Amino acid sequence: MHLTDQHAWTNRWRRYHPAEKLLLAGGLLLLSITLPPLTTAPVVLLVVWLATVIGAGIPAAALARFIAVPSAFLLTSVPFLVLSVSSSQGIAFSPSGLETALRVVARSLAAISSMAFLTLTTPVIAWTPLLRRLGVPQAIVEIMLLIYRLIFVFAEQAVTASQAQAARLGYDGIRRSLHSLGLLVASLLERSLARMRRLEIGLAARNFDGELRVLQPTYALSLWRLALIGSTLLAVAAVSLLGNQLLAKAMT
Amino acid sequence: MHIMEGFLPPLHAAAWTAVSLPFVVTGARRVVRIVKQHPHAKLLLAACGAFTFVLSALKLPSVTGSCSHPTGAGLGAILFGPSVMAVLGCIVLLFQALLLAHGGITTLGANVFSMAIVGPWVAYGVFKLLRSVGGALTVAVFFAATLGDLATYLVTAVQLALAFPDPISGFAGAVVKFAGVFALTQIPLAISEGLLTVIVINLLTQYSRDELDELAFTAEVAG
Numbered sequence: 001m002h003l004t005d006q007h008a009w010t011n012r013w014r015r016y017h018p019a020e021k022l023l024l025a026g027g028l029l030l031l032s033i034t035l036p037p038l039t040t041a042p043v044v045l046l047v048v049w050l051a052t053v054i055g056a057g058i059p060a061a062a063l064a065r066f067i068a069v070p071s072a073f074l075l076t077s078v079p080f081l082v083l084s085v086s087s088s089q090g091i092a093f094s095p096s097g098l099e100t101a102l103r104v105v106a107r108s109l110a111a112i113s114s115m116a117f118l119t120l121t122t123p124v125i126a127w128t129p130l131l132r133r134l135g136v137p138q139a140i141v142e143i144m145l146l147i148y149r150l151i152f153v154f155a156e157q158a159v160t161a162s163q164a165q166a167a168r169l170g171y172d173g174i175r176r177s178l179h180s181l182g183l184l185v186a187s188l189l190e191r192s193l194a195r196m197r198r199l200e201i202g203l204a205a206r207n208f209d210g211e212l213r214v215l216q217p218t219y220a221l222s223l224w225r226l227a228l229i230g231s232t233l234l235a236v237a238a239v240s241l242l243g244n245q246l247l248a249k250a251m252t
Numbered sequence: 253m254h255i256m257e258g259f260l261p262p263l264h265a266a267a268w269t270a271v272s273l274p275f276v277v278t279g280a281r282r283v284v285r286i287v288k289q290h291p292h293a294k295l296l297l298a299a300c301g302a303f304t305f306v307l308s309a310l311k312l313p314s315v316t317g318s319c320s321h322p323t324g325a326g327l328g329a330i331l332f333g334p335s336v337m338a339v340l341g342c343i344v345l346l347f348q349a350l351l352l353a354h355g356g357i358t359t360l361g362a363n364v365f366s367m368a369i370v371g372p373w374v375a376y377g378v379f380k381l382l383r384s385v386g387g388a389l390t391v392a393v394f395f396a397a398t399l400g401d402l403a404t405y406l407v408t409a410v411q412l413a414l415a416f417p418d419p420i421s422g423f424a425g426a427v428v429k430f431a432g433v434f435a436l437t438q439i440p441l442a443i444s445e446g447l448l449t450v451i452v453i454n455l456l457t458q459y460s461r462d463e464l465d466e467l468a469f470t471a472e473v474a475g
Contacts, residue, residue: 001351001352004351005351029257029258029357029358032258033258033261033262033265033358034262066353067353069352069353069354070256070257070353070354073256074256074259077256077259080412080429080430080433081416083429084418084419084420084421084425084429092420094418094419094420096419097419100416104258104259104416107258107259108256108257108258108259109258110258111257111258111356111358112256112257112258112353112356115257115349115350115353115356115357116353118350119350119351119353124347124350124351136280137280137284139283139284139287139288139294140280140283140284140339140343142294143283143287143294143297143298143301143343144343146294146295146298146301146302147298147301147302147305147340147343147344147347148347149302150298150299150301150302151302151305151306151347151351153302154302154303154305154306155306155309158306158309158310162310178444178447178448178451179451181310181448181451182448182450182451182452182454182455183451183455184310185307185310185327185448185452186451186452186455186456186459186460188303188306188307189303189331189452189456189460189463190456190459190460190463192299192300192302192303193296193299193463193466193467195299196295196296196298196299199295200292200295203295208291209291
């Protein structure tokens with residue numbers, strides 16, 4: 001999670017307007033789940049690779065690692081779609097299930113990689129303020145930003161604490177593991193709240209009246225880039241629909 | 253029990269988003285009202301949200317040897333109240349999808365419904381019910397967390413079955429298929445989470461009364 005976030009802050013495209021990257025990622029995501037998956041997925045994967053690795057300069061290994069975890073989950077779900085259960089025949093293999101599974105895996109992979117592009121190129125902080133435009137209340141946006149910041153602080157505490165417990169054989173056997181985990185969670189909550197209280201005092205000392213004023217970096221929208229993104233999305237749609245027609249013809 | 257990005261067909265994804273939206277909007281309105289009255293509640297809510305995220309990333313040991321993550325729905329509902337959990341859960345699920353590729357944007361609605369709405373409400377209902385008939389705190393907490401967990405899995409199974417009905421036996425067959433698989437793996441996990449939540453609440457009531465009182469304040473304001 002830390003590594004991913006590091007890429008988001010340091011890649012070549014970090015200074016581009018987050019709305020541009022959001023448009024590309026969101027557009028690809030929308031195309032991935034609405035167009036015929038078998039022909040869309042390869043094109044989307046290609047565009048994501050071009051944008052993330054060639055464009056933003058993120059190592060291909062980082063992209064692969066980010067996609068690998070959900071992909072493993074995806075593969076474990078295939079048997080449930082392929083195998084069919086009924087009272088008369090018991091468990092059986094179904095050809096139509098195989099086709100469904102293939103489509104779902106392709107669609108999911110394309111969708112996951114579209115979001116991988118966003119995660120690896122754009123820090124959460126950059127695009128959350130845009131939620132205001134969608135009508136999300138200011139208070140909710142601020143809570144989101146605070147949660148994002150605190151996640152990293154608390155995660156570090158959790159990792160350190162569980163390492164300390166593991167070093168004292170705290171995770172030996174199920175009973176002790178549960179007990180250790182309980183201790184960890186309880187102390188994590190207590191520390192979280194203690195930290196929150198210190199934050200509260202610190203902010204009160206700075207005349208906190210309910211609004212967190214932070215400097216937002218200014219980004220400039222580039223018409224040229226927007227046009228490029230638009231035409232890329234159109235091209236992806238065209239190629240995948242054309243490919244689908246060819247595929248259908250080849251099948252018959 | 254996250255449904256992955258792009259796993260659900262577009263129509264299902266949109267429908268579940270529409271189902272979840274009113275709960276999240278009502279919760280968000282409530283949060284905005286709380287924050288207006290008590291500006292510091294913003295920090296408290298943020299701490300609760302970040303805590304829920306980290307909690308859901310911890311590994312939960314299970315009797316069968318498999319490992320999974322606690323949903324935190326039961327603990328969150330008891331500590332923070334279910335309507336606030338809908339908002340915090342939604343934010344946490346969004347961040348999980350973006351930072352960990354766990355869950356997804358297109359399946360956010362479906363995941364919010366199972367994990368941030370049904371799970372917490374079932375847990376909260378069970379907790380209140382058992383407490384009102386005079387159940388011991390530990391018993392109420394255990395059943396709240398365990399049943400909240402199971403309700404989450406059941407909803408996920410139904411969501412998957414609706415999206416992928418079995419080619420031979422249809423929706424009912426698919427429910428049996430998905431719920432059957434979950435039953436094998438998730439019942440022990442739900443029991444583990446129940447036990448874990450009991451341990452956590454016990455420790456908190458022993459050592460962190462002040463914190464609990466502070467949270468009870470938000471839970472009360474939030475309903």
